[in-house]
Amino acid sequence: MEQQLSTDAIRIALPDGSVRSYDGPVRGDEIAADIGPGLASAALAIRVDGTMRDLASVIDRDAEVSIVTGKDADALALLRHDAAHVMAEAVQELYPDTQVTIGPAIENGFYYDFARSEPFTPDDLARIEERMREIVDRDEAIVREIWDRDAAIEFFKNLGEHYKAQIITDIPEGEAISIYRQGQWLDLCTGPHLPSTGKLGKAFKLMKVAGAYWRGDSRNEMLQRIYGTAWADQKQLKAYLHMLEEAERRDHRRLGREMGLFHVQEEAAGSVFWHPKGWTLYRLLQNYMRTRLEHAGYVEVNTPQLVDRSLWERSGHWEKFREHMFTAEAEERMLALKPMNCPGHVQIFRHGVKSYRDLPLRMAEFGACHRNEPSGALHGLMRVRAFTQDDAHIFCTEDQVTGETAAFCALLQNVYRDLGFDDVIVKFADRPAKRAGSDETWDRAERALTEATAAAGLATIPNPGEGAFYGPKLEFVLRDAIGRDWQLGTLQVDFVLPERLDAVYVGEDGQRHRPVMLHRAILGSFERFIGVLIEHHAGRFPLWLAPVQVVVAPITNDADAYAGQVQAALAGAGLRTEADLRNEKINYKVREHSLAKVPVIAVVGAKEAAAGTVALRRLGGAQQEILALEEAVATLRQEAASPFSR
RNA sequence: GCCGAAGUAGCUCAGUGGCAGAGCAACUGAUUCGUAAUCAGUAGGUCCGGGGUUCAAAUCCCCGCUUCGGCACCA
Numbered sequence: 242m243e244q245q246l247s248t249d250a251i252r253i254a255l256p257d258g259s260v261r262s263y264d265g266p267v268r269g270d271e272i273a274a275d276i277g278p279g280l281a282s283a284a285l286a287i288r289v290d291g292t293m294r295d296l297a298s299v300i301d302r303d304a305e306v307s308i309v310t311g312k313d314a315d316a317l318a319l320l321r322h323d324a325a326h327v328m329a330e331a332v333q334e335l336y337p338d339t340q341v342t343i344g345p346a347i348e349n350g351f352y353y354d355f356a357r358s359e360p361f362t363p364d365d366l367a368r369i370e371e372r373m374r375e376i377v378d379r380d381e382a383i384v385r386e387i388w389d390r391d392a393a394i395e396f397f398k399n400l401g402e403h404y405k406a407q408i409i410t411d412i413p414e415g416e417a418i419s420i421y422r423q424g425q426w427l428d429l430c431t432g433p434h435l436p437s438t439g440k441l442g443k444a445f446k447l448m449k450v451a452g453a454y455w456r457g458d459s460r461n462e463m464l465q466r467i468y469g470t471a472w473a474d475q476k477q478l479k480a481y482l483h484m485l486e487e488a489e490r491r492d493h494r495r496l497g498r499e500m501g502l503f504h505v506q507e508e509a510a511g512s513v514f515w516h517p518k519g520w521t522l523y524r525l526l527q528n529y530m531r532t533r534l535e536h537a538g539y540v541e542v543n544t545p546q547l548v549d550r551s552l553w554e555r556s557g558h559w560e561k562f563r564e565h566m567f568t569a570e571a572e573e574r575m576l577a578l579k580p581m582n583c584p585g586h587v588q589i590f591r592h593g594v595k596s597y598r599d600l601p602l603r604m605a606e607f608g609a610c611h612r613n614e615p616s617g618a619l620h621g622l623m624r625v626r627a628f629t630q631d632d633a634h635i636f637c638t639e640d641q642v643t644g645e646t647a648a649f650c651a652l653l654q655n656v657y658r659d660l661g662f663d664d665v666i667v668k669f670a671d672r673p674a675k676r677a678g679s680d681e682t683w684d685r686a687e688r689a690l691t692e693a694t695a696a697a698g699l700a701t702i703p704n705p706g707e708g709a710f711y712g713p714k715l716e717f718v719l720r721d722a723i724g725r726d727w728q729l730g731t732l733q734v735d736f737v738l739p740e741r742l743d744a745v746y747v748g749e750d751g752q753r754h755r756p757v758m759l760h761r762a763i764l765g766s767f768e769r770f771i772g773v774l775i776e777h778h779a780g781r782f783p784l785w786l787a788p789v790q791v792v793v794a795p796i797t798n799d800a801d802a803y804a805g806q807v808q809a810a811l812a813g814a815g816l817r818t819e820a821d822l823r824n825e826k827i828n829y830k831v832r833e834h835s836l837a838k839v840p841v842i843a844v845v846g847a848k849e850a851a852a853g854t855v856a857l858r859r860l861g862g863a864q865q866e867i868l869a870l871e872e873a874v875a876t877l878r879q880e881a882a883s884p885f886s887r
Numbered sequence: 888g889c890c891g892a893a894g895u896a897g898c899u900c901a902g903u904g905g906c907a908g909a910g911c912a913a914c915u916g917a918u919u920c921g922u923a924a925u926c927a928g929u930a931g932g933u934c935c936g937g938g939g940u941u942c943a944a945a946u947c948c949c950c951g952c953u954u955c956g957g958c959a960c961c962a
Binding site for chain 2: 332360363373445451452454458466497505508565595610614618619620623624628632762765768769770798799829833834835836846
């Protein structure tokens with residue numbers, strides 16, 4: 242860093258366009274105080290030429306400066322990072338045998354990873370949180386110091402802080418070793434930080450304790466991570482906690498049980514027992530996709546579940562994917578349940594001679610796959626061991642990759658829109674460390690995909706090193722109704738598998754050529770997608786997807802016969818209906834079917850029976866709509882139509 | 888797979904060494920009611936599985952399974 246002692250005036254440009262001049266180097270808090278006492282007490286940090294720095298940092302040259310206060314969006318990250326430090330201080334005061342490691346700000350909060358032989362209990366969390374509030378009350382000044390590297394390593398080693406010493410050792414030579422001190426406690430940190438612990442405020446809460454590997458590597462020892470959430474004020478904290486409750490209310494595992502959609506049980510961990518209503522939803526979604534795919538020029542196939550090991554060896558799966566494959570033995574042959582559909586599709590492609598006129602060949606399969614996922618990864622429908630993909634492989638020429646990718650992106654966006662998702666992010670995942678194929682092949686594949694996304698007008702976010710072992714991929718991420726992201730769709734360019742499994746076509750030139758394979762899925766898997774769909778809609782599916790669309794509820798048993806007629810009329814129009822003829826009050830029936838999230842309740846009593854009408858009550862609405870039976874049937878039939886049918 | 892927690896009636900949960908419980912749901916009966924819970928009664932248990940300690944175990948100890956929260960991995 243350049244130290245210039247200049248007698249020249251330092252000119253500080255503020256966001257409102259004004260410029261203040263100082264005789265020499267000036268601190269951020271001095272500038273804030275200069276502007277006004279209100280700002281001085283609200284000031285948390287400064288931004289110097291766009292970079293956030295400590296309030297007390299010295300500005301020794303002309304710069305654009307703004308004062309960061311609690312109203313600033315970036316202040317939250319600062320505050321959360323401080324919350325992590327205050328938590329670490331509290332933990333080390335309470336549990337001196339604990340070593341600190343790292344503690345960053347994250348979305349919605351912060352965490353800190355500790356090394357300690359005893360596990361932290363929920364009671365410990367309450368104690369730590371209480372101590373944190375005390376530290377906030379102490380309002381300890383937070384001061385940045387620059388230390389000598391070797392002295393810092395020695396210091397932390399003497400404290401028994403071996404992780405910190407390791408972190409400092411790994412900081413590149415020439416970089417400053419900055420230490421932040423607050424009260425008796427200090428930590429290695431690049432900052433910036435708030436001026437004092439009192440500025441943190443008390444809108445925080447410790448949420449949970451969990452295991453986390455040192456440096457995120459499963460070969461390393463496991464640390465204890467304490468997660469917390471922190472906000473600028475109590476109102477924001479309360480809103481966040483409310484959002485968590487909302488997420489819990491929408492949990493697909495809970496709704497799946499309450500709505501009678503599916504269950505899982507330990508004898509088949511990671512596989513789904515679909516109940517009639519859940520399977521109805523599944524079939525509706527599959528039929529919709531089938532229609533979409535047919536319209537988009539796909540052909541549908543079906544390939545074997547159990548396939549001899551030799552094919553997986555040729556495809557490369559045995560080498561790269563073995564640990565995730567289930568195997569079976571029969572008559573001294575080793576078979577494996579397919580974890581992917583691609584090798585099977587190449588076998589179909591290879592049957593008969595393919596010509597360039599056959600390309601692009603879009604081969605779709607609702608392929609049931611099994612993958613032996615690690616037990617700790619299983620989670621409701623979101624992560625299972627047996628699932629069905631809306632999978633397809635597009636065999637095409639290199640020249641067709643761009644057009645096929647663009648067409649796929651359009652199809653995908655239409656499907657997502659039909660299913661109620663508008664917010665889609667696209668990530669570009671390039672070559673992973675463990676991969677098949679030469680670097681030249683990867684260069685070509687990545688270039689083709691880059692060109693294709695540019696042609697499709699898609700903005701992509703890089704996701705380095707996350708490609709499939711056989712090729713780069715696009716990952717389509719949906720944002721749901723309560724702001725959570727789900728990676729579902731994918732498109733992967735593959736120059737490797739056609740080579741390994743010897744797929745060829747005869748070109749215009751009469752010569753044999755390798756096709757390119759595009760692996761693509763829109764929903765990803767039906768299981769996961771339905772999980773997301775349940776949570777996104779909070780179980781209140783659009784009418785066309787609701788397993789039961791209308792319940793006919795007579796007010797007394799006198800209307801049972803008419804209720805039967807109404808149900809028959811609705812069913813005759815293709816609507817999925819039930820009649821609730823139980824001897825219960827209408828209040829009870831309305832409550833029960835509302836809780837079951839049935840979109841429409843058709844109430845019929847003596848009046849309706851006499852007039853040939855029905856009273857429709859929509860889910861979530863208190864108004865009823867009285868229509869002639871035929872009119873009600875016609876209206877509902879129209880509303881319940883699939884958003885895409887040929 | 889790793890760290891931590893949990894597993895009791897269909898569901899939500901109480902029960903810290905001495906008779907296995909509640910509410911809702913189910914079933915039976917009564918009630919026939921106009922838009923989010925009618926009343927009464929009945930039935931329902933491998934207290935996750937296996938071993939151990941004890942006169943006695945849902946409860947204490949050990950092993951395993953599953954689930955939950957994370958981590959790692961991933962559609």
